[in-house]
Amino acid sequence: xxxxxxxxxxxxxxxxxxxxxGATWGVEAYPGARAPIVVGDVEGGPARHAVLxxxxxxPPWSRDxxxxxxxxxxxxxxxxxxxxxxxxWRQRQWCVVPAQAFFEPRYDEGRAVRWRIAGVxxxxxxxxxxxxxxRAPSGxxxxxxxxxxxNADVHPVMSAFHAPGDEKRSVVLLAPDAVDAWLxxxxxxxxxxxxxxxxxxxxxxxxxxxxxxx
Numbered sequence: 001x002x003x004x005x006x007x008x009x010x011x012x013x014x015x016x017x018x019x020x021x022g023a024t025w026g027v028e029a030y031p032g033a034r035a036p037i038v039v040g041d042v043e044g045g046p047a048r049h050a051v052l053x054x055x056x057x058x059p060p061w062s063r064d065x066x067x068x069x070x071x072x073x074x075x076x077x078x079x080x081x082x083x084x085x086x087x088x089w090r091q092r093q094w095c096v097v098p099a100q101a102f103f104e105p106r107y108d109e110g111r112a113v114r115w116r117i118a119g120v121x122x123x124x125x126x127x128x129x130x131x132x133x134x135r136a137p138s139g140x141x142x143x144x145x146x147x148x149x150x151n152a153d154v155h156p157v158m159s160a161f162h163a164p165g166d167e168k169r170s171v172v173l174l175a176p177d178a179v180d181a182w183l184x185x186x187x188x189x190x191x192x193x194x195x196x197x198x199x200x201x202x203x204x205x206x207x208x209x210x211x212x213x214x
Contacts (some may be wrong), residue, residue, distance in 0.1 A: 004101065005101045038097075039094075041184075067199065094130060135208055151167065158170035
């Protein structure tokens with residue numbers, strides 16, 4: 001997932017029990033954009049709060065912070081070993097990405113067409129992720145995040161997306177009652193929560209990007 005709709009500020013409290021006063025973010029998010037995430041207590045507890053973070057994880061060793069452009073998804077199968085993600089995983093820096101919908105391409109007509117995947121009831125989705133804190137050369141601490149993904153070759157919904165021949169992947173959607181369990185999870189519990197979502201939880205529709213005017 002490289003494009004999604006962050007949950008607006010007006011819905012964060014009702015959906016996730018958090019606020020982010022004074023912060024603003026765009027209607028759509030692409031890698032490099034700032035958007036809200038929900039994190040737990042730094043000691044690993046379930047206490048929730050929201051922070052604004054860059055979509056695309058910036059590892060602690062990054063020199064220029066540009067890694068966000070390619071580290072926006074973390075494969076759950078290798079997240080514990082990959083240099084960009086393993087620190088966040090080992091430190092159990094879990095987060096939830098509040099989203100109204102996310103987008104994936106379908107190739108039914110031989111070319112990529114953007115499709116929107118949203119909750120069947122239009123309630124915000126809770127996407128499982130990991131976060132990191134990077135110290136910029138200026139001294140600023142920059143929070144960033146990546147969405148966890150898993151194989152979706154046989155998923156009834158997500159197997160329809162991505163280019164023919166490519167492996168099918170899906171973000172991890174947490175059930176509403178699993179948010180605190182994720183934020184406070186140990187590694188074994190986190191692995192147990194990284195599972196395909198029930199297909200009846202979402203509805204999909206074609207939603208092409210508007211044509212650019214010349």
